Amino acid sequence: MTPVKCYPPRPEKVYFFGTCLIDLFYPEAGLDGIRLLEREGIDVLFPQDQTCCGQPAHTSGYHEEARAVAAAQLDLFPEPWPIIVPSGSCGGMMRTHYPKLFAGTALEKKANEISGRIYELTEFLVHVCHLRLEDRGQPEKVAMHTSCSARREMGLAETGPALLAQLGQVELVEQARAAECCGFGGTFAVRHPEISAAMVEDKTLAIEAAGAERFVTSDCGCMMNIGGRFAHQKKTVKGEHIASYLWRRTS
Amino acid sequence: MNAENQAFQPQPVQSYSPREFHRQAHDALGNPQIRGNFRKAMDGLMTKRRDSFEGWDLETLRELGANIRMRALAKLPDLLEQLETNCQANGIRVHWAEDGEEACRIIREICEAHDAKSVIKGKSMVSEEMHLNAHLEAAGIEALESDLGEYLVQLNEQTPSHIIMPAIHLNTDEISEILHEKTGTERTRDVDYMTAAARQQLRERFMAADVGVSGVNFAVAETGTLCLVENEGNGRMTTTVPPVHIAVTGIEKVVEHLRDVPPLYSLLTRSATGQHVTTYFNMINSPRKEGEYDGPKEVHLVLVDSGRSSIYQDNELLDTLRCIRCGACMNHCPVYTRVGGHAYGTTYPGPIGSILSPHMMGLEETRDLPTASSLCGACGEVCPVKIPIPDLLVRLRREAVGEGRGNVPGAGVKRTRKEAAAWKGFQWMATHPGVWRSGTAVVGKLKAMMPAKLGAWTEYRTAPKPAGRTLHALVKQHQADKPSVDTPDKEQR
Numbered sequence: 001m002t003p004v005k006c007y008p009p010r011p012e013k014v015y016f017f018g019t020c021l022i023d024l025f026y027p028e029a030g031l032d033g034i035r036l037l038e039r040e041g042i043d044v045l046f047p048q049d050q051t052c053c054g055q056p057a058h059t060s061g062y063h064e065e066a067r068a069v070a071a072a073q074l075d076l077f078p079e080p081w082p083i084i085v086p087s088g089s090c091g092g093m094m095r096t097h098y099p100k101l102f103a104g105t106a107l108e109k110k111a112n113e114i115s116g117r118i119y120e121l122t123e124f125l126v127h128v129c130h131l132r133l134e135d136r137g138q139p140e141k142v143a144m145h146t147s148c149s150a151r152r153e154m155g156l157a158e159t160g161p162a163l164l165a166q167l168g169q170v171e172l173v174e175q176a177r178a179a180e181c182c183g184f185g186g187t188f189a190v191r192h193p194e195i196s197a198a199m200v201e202d203k204t205l206a207i208e209a210a211g212a213e214r215f216v217t218s219d220c221g222c223m224m225n226i227g228g229r230f231a232h233q234k235k236t237v238k239g240e241h242i243a244s245y246l247w248r249r250t251s
Numbered sequence: 252m253n254a255e256n257q258a259f260q261p262q263p264v265q266s267y268s269p270r271e272f273h274r275q276a277h278d279a280l281g282n283p284q285i286r287g288n289f290r291k292a293m294d295g296l297m298t299k300r301r302d303s304f305e306g307w308d309l310e311t312l313r314e315l316g317a318n319i320r321m322r323a324l325a326k327l328p329d330l331l332e333q334l335e336t337n338c339q340a341n342g343i344r345v346h347w348a349e350d351g352e353e354a355c356r357i358i359r360e361i362c363e364a365h366d367a368k369s370v371i372k373g374k375s376m377v378s379e380e381m382h383l384n385a386h387l388e389a390a391g392i393e394a395l396e397s398d399l400g401e402y403l404v405q406l407n408e409q410t411p412s413h414i415i416m417p418a419i420h421l422n423t424d425e426i427s428e429i430l431h432e433k434t435g436t437e438r439t440r441d442v443d444y445m446t447a448a449a450r451q452q453l454r455e456r457f458m459a460a461d462v463g464v465s466g467v468n469f470a471v472a473e474t475g476t477l478c479l480v481e482n483e484g485n486g487r488m489t490t491t492v493p494p495v496h497i498a499v500t501g502i503e504k505v506v507e508h509l510r511d512v513p514p515l516y517s518l519l520t521r522s523a524t525g526q527h528v529t530t531y532f533n534m535i536n537s538p539r540k541e542g543e544y545d546g547p548k549e550v551h552l553v554l555v556d557s558g559r560s561s562i563y564q565d566n567e568l569l570d571t572l573r574c575i576r577c578g579a580c581m582n583h584c585p586v587y588t589r590v591g592g593h594a595y596g597t598t599y600p601g602p603i604g605s606i607l608s609p610h611m612m613g614l615e616e617t618r619d620l621p622t623a624s625s626l627c628g629a630c631g632e633v634c635p636v637k638i639p640i641p642d643l644l645v646r647l648r649r650e651a652v653g654e655g656r657g658n659v660p661g662a663g664v665k666r667t668r669k670e671a672a673a674w675k676g677f678q679w680m681a682t683h684p685g686v687w688r689s690g691t692a693v694v695g696k697l698k699a700m701m702p703a704k705l706g707a708w709t710e711y712r713t714a715p716k717p718a719g720r721t722l723h724a725l726v727k728q729h730q731a732d733k734p735s736v737d738t739p740d741k742e743q744r
Contacts, residue, residue, distance in 0.1 A: 028725070030722040048726075061645065061650075062649075063649050100642075149628070180629075193707030194280055199586075224712075228708070
């Protein structure tokens with residue numbers, strides 16, 4: 001399903017697509033992603049006209065609306081620089097669904113071209129930047145939750161853990177059924193709240209049982225869901241976007 | 252053992268409806284027995300599947316399986332004609348049914364022509380789909396399930412909760428209780444005892460049955476062969492002991508060549524139960540021939556459409572028909588694992604059921620099924636014939652809200668003016684960047700006024716709080732704070 005990606009050499013500049021969830025709820029995570037890229041000597045261009053990739057409408061069946069929103073993003077990246085997305089879910093939308101969304105329309109070619117330049121942040125840090133990290137933090141047990149889109153749609157089950165493994169003081173613990181969905185699924189959590197709740201409950205219990213003091217994820221949807229459940233249960237386990245975690249421990 | 256002489260009379264089945272998905276899911280979620288049974292069973296099945304593909308180039312095999320199925324579907328009308336010709340040449344009588352009702356009528360008429368009073372059944376989901384048992388019983392013909400799981404489900408007046416393992420929702424104690432209650436066996440946790448008792452009960456029924464009804468896993472067009480995959484031998488008994496055998500299947504089950512079967516069989520058994528091979532693999536070519544001592548005197552094949560040819564007309568939905576009914580999608584589905592099969596209220600539960608049932612029952616009836624998925628992709632990842640299940644779920648969501656091609660029954664049924672307007676509003680915001688920036692900035696400033704309760708979300712989780720400043724604003728600040736390092740040369744790019 002996931003085509004083999006040939007990674008380019010490290011570019012001079014990249015575009016950053018922050019995603020609407022980060023924009024509204026977790027802007028620091030976006031900024032930390034930008035900081036990580038800049039520290040590698042890359043200029044980060046942030047088109048101020050970016051809004052949302054269109055995924056919420058797409059997965060809800062509102063095809064026309066999704067296409068209109070997606071179309072509004074296509075003109076934001078005129079130069080051939082890679083487009084970095086700090087989310088597997090929005091990245092997956094732009095990489096795998098844009099071509100299908102615009103198939104047979106006047107924007108098909110452009111959508112295909114944009115799709116080929118989409119990189120999820122941890123993917124780009126590992127495969128293009130060949131990032132080397134020096135841990136300055138305290139010893140900590142951490143669980144990684146890789147989002148389903150990052151794992152299955154983008155084929156990126158390894159990049160997050162690979163970055164965390166570079167942090168000398170961090171013990172990466174694996175929760176039971178790590179590959180299982182946390183139950184977010186965008187509007188799924190709203191349309192089927194009880195099923196979603198059962199899923200996130202199991203996820204938080206598994207993370208806790210693994211002995212993690214913190215969970216790290218590359219998707220803010222999962223973070224909002226899992227972190228929200230931990231907070232609701234008044235648990236001490238905290239969630240953090242991997243960009244913030246890496247930046248905090250290495251700066 | 253005191254089970255031998257207990258004659259069990261089939262009862263009307265307990266029914267679930269897809270219209271009641273929310274209630275049925277709610278009930279299942281609150282039932283620790285159901286939750287535990289499914290979790291344990293699905294965990295085991297996932298592990299077995301993974302282990303059984305150990306050392307195989309699974310991706311290549313899945314690609315092959317998908318291609319075999321796609322080729323068969325591409326030639327479907329021709330292959331069906333070829334199948335009919337070759338079956339007839341082998342002495343198998345072929346019948347065509349446009350829907351389940353017609354298929355039921357055909358089967359009933361065959362039974363009546365033989366003055367049949369009792370039918371023994373091998374496992375067949377198509378027969379479940381068309382409610383064959385109820386139809387036959389209404390005509391005074393007793394239909395008894397002979398697959399152990401189906402037998403238990405029938406004893407318990409239920410429908411299957413899984414397409415491969417119909418009684419997967421029951422644990423040992425429950426099974427013991429059902430057998431005790433309905434057939435008088437002793438209460439026990441001894442699985443061998445219970446299996447032996449059921450075997451004994453069923454054996455007599457095989458001998459007495461007038462007609463055997465089975466499903467078909469693969470119907471081979473070039474040879475007119477009906478392949479039946481099973482583990483208990485009940486399939487072989489059903490198709491060889493009674494004087495008449497009726498095989499019933501959907502029109503999509505046809506494959507072109509005999510050589511197409513081994514790869515599909517390899518994928519099917521491993522994906523379904525993690526077995527390298529099943530205990531029985533039956534290839535039925537003809538009724539009993541001159542000079543042969545066993546086998547039915549008559550073999551019939553009933554090919555059922557039931558909405559399949561309408562799925563076939565759509566080049567995207569067509570992929571649904573690749574399915575070889577292994578059940579791996581449900582075994583790996585985090586939603587199915589939690590609510591179980593009955594909650595869906597359809598013959599085919601889980602992800603495949605959610606993309607198949609709307610065509611058979613209409614979107615009005617099945618409106619909640621395409622959304623009953625977090626689109627996590629686990630189903631598509633394990634599907635042995637690479638059906639893009641998540642994409643098809645999204646397609647059906649489009650159809651449900653009236654933004655698809657309008658060719659699924661009940662298209663547009665979920666469209667409400669309020670929801671459509673909300674998405675139009677979202678579109679307007681997200682296509683007007685200036686509005687978006689000021690709008691999102693305001694949300695951040697007003698965060699103190701944000702409700703702490705957000706409907707269902709906050710029953711189980713705390714509400715997310717908008718940040719004080721958006722990423723748009725933070726980046727502007729960040730860029731302003733940075734010493735300028737850009738050379739004019741760089742700027743020109």
